[in-house]
Amino acid sequence: MDTVARAQDSGTGYTRRPSTYDAALTEVGRAKPMGEFLRRYWHPVGLAGDAGTTPKALRVLGEDLVLFRDGKGRAGLVTARCAHRGTTLYYGKVEARGIRCCYHGWLFDVEGRCLEQPCEPGGGRFRDSIRQPWYPVEERYGLIFAYMGPPGKKPVLPRYAALEVLEPGEFVEADDSSVGGGGPAIIPCNWLQHYENLVDPFHVPILHGNFSGRQFVEQMEVFPEVRWEYTDWGVKTIAERKLPDGRIFHRVSGAALPTLRVIPNPRVAQYARVEMIGWVLPIDDTSFRIYNAARVREAGAVRRQRSTRNGKYWEDLTEAERREFPGDYEAQTGQGPITFHSDEHLATSDKGVAMLRRLLQRQVKLVADGSDPAGVSFDPNAPPVVLEAGNFIREA
Numbered sequence: 001m002d003t004v005a006r007a008q009d010s011g012t013g014y015t016r017r018p019s020t021y022d023a024a025l026t027e028v029g030r031a032k033p034m035g036e037f038l039r040r041y042w043h044p045v046g047l048a049g050d051a052g053t054t055p056k057a058l059r060v061l062g063e064d065l066v067l068f069r070d071g072k073g074r075a076g077l078v079t080a081r082c083a084h085r086g087t088t089l090y091y092g093k094v095e096a097r098g099i100r101c102c103y104h105g106w107l108f109d110v111e112g113r114c115l116e117q118p119c120e121p122g123g124g125r126f127r128d129s130i131r132q133p134w135y136p137v138e139e140r141y142g143l144i145f146a147y148m149g150p151p152g153k154k155p156v157l158p159r160y161a162a163l164e165v166l167e168p169g170e171f172v173e174a175d176d177s178s179v180g181g182g183g184p185a186i187i188p189c190n191w192l193q194h195y196e197n198l199v200d201p202f203h204v205p206i207l208h209g210n211f212s213g214r215q216f217v218e219q220m221e222v223f224p225e226v227r228w229e230y231t232d233w234g235v236k237t238i239a240e241r242k243l244p245d246g247r248i249f250h251r252v253s254g255a256a257l258p259t260l261r262v263i264p265n266p267r268v269a270q271y272a273r274v275e276m277i278g279w280v281l282p283i284d285d286t287s288f289r290i291y292n293a294a295r296v297r298e299a300g301a302v303r304r305q306r307s308t309r310n311g312k313y314w315e316d317l318t319e320a321e322r323r324e325f326p327g328d329y330e331a332q333t334g335q336g337p338i339t340f341h342s343d344e345h346l347a348t349s350d351k352g353v354a355m356l357r358r359l360l361q362r363q364v365k366l367v368a369d370g371s372d373p374a375g376v377s378f379d380p381n382a383p384p385v386v387l388e389a390g391n392f393i394r395e396a
């Protein structure tokens with residue numbers, strides 16, 4: 001065999017190294033570095049209406065849970081496996097005092113206390129020693145938030161100025177259809193692929209403006225000048241576009257810790273401060289969903305912000321249309337269930353992604369070393385968090 005010919009064939013697929021991903025940034029399960037970091041914050045796990053008298057099965061950070069609401073109106077979130085012999089409480093029944101397991105009838109309250117063991121002598125003389133694993137929940141903005149971390153480290157559930165300071169006629173609406181994900185409510189890939197997309201403004205004129213036709217508005221198709229900055233809440237992207245009329249479209253967006261989308265409306269209905277906050281919820285390592293809450297003037301306004309392509313919502317597109325007009329869903333799930341970081345070539349336009357990963361790495365290490373991560377507060381009187389973002393216009 002001619003060695004010269006072989007040298008000319010360098011870079012073939014055969015010679016590449018095995019592909020790997022950064023588990024410390026992606027894996028969200030219990031006792032994983034990222035899982036521990038994420039468990040130091042509150043996460044939305046459902047709409048307020050999801051907690052009712054029918055047990056609702058949830059998967060959050062790789063844990064199977066059941067959500068319900070007792071007769072006093074208190075929401076409860078417990079692990080799905082019954083503490084007795086492990087059947088799922090999904091088949092349980094909700095009663096005034098809690099949730100009753102279908103198998104042998106043990107009854108648990110919203111904090112997992114075992115109230116009844118009907119098959120045991122005396123109704124269960126040792127039932128007080130049993131605790132169904134449970135998590136604290138709080139309701140705000142139409143969402144149910146859960147804290148799944150160490151009990152002594154539970155921060156206050158933050159308030160956000162974007163959802164607290166309302167204009168006349170506005171109210172806050174929550175939505176669980178993963179607006180911003182470009183696809184169905186549950187998106188089958190790692191959450192970080194979506195989270196880092198938030199600091200990737202260059203995909204907007206390509207994927208959403210050029211490759212797949214106009215998905216947003218004309219202004220968004222102008223190539224931006226971009227800079228990224230660390231803030232006390234995450235990574236902020238400042239994208240400036242010179243409009244044909246000479247004015248400057250100044251767009252500020254960002255990724256806030258731990259998983260928040262701070263993305264002003266890409267349809268730029270108005271030049272104003274950001275009106276919607278999104279929470280990327282890792283369901284497990286290979287799927288996520290997005291809960292949103294926004295200031296709106298009409299019910300259903302959040303859901304109506306779902307992207308359309310070729311005039312259709314994602315579920316109405318044919319496979320051929322998804323290939324002709326790919327969007328965020330196709331681009332992000334196309335990276336695979338968990339993208340291989342070993343195979344990437346980050347370039348100039350990926351500076352925001354690199355900054356976000358460094359920030360997460362630092363925060364994950366802080367938590368692993370016993371400190372509190374950025375952005376958690378233990379002060380019940382803390383003022384609402386201001387996430388500076390919006391679509392603004394400036395005369396040149």
Ligand code: FES
Binds near residue numbers: 085086102104106
């Ligand atoms: S498995 Fe739940 S009561 Fe027996």
Ligand SMILES: [Fe+2]
Binds near residue numbers: 197203204208328
């Ligand atoms: Fe996008």
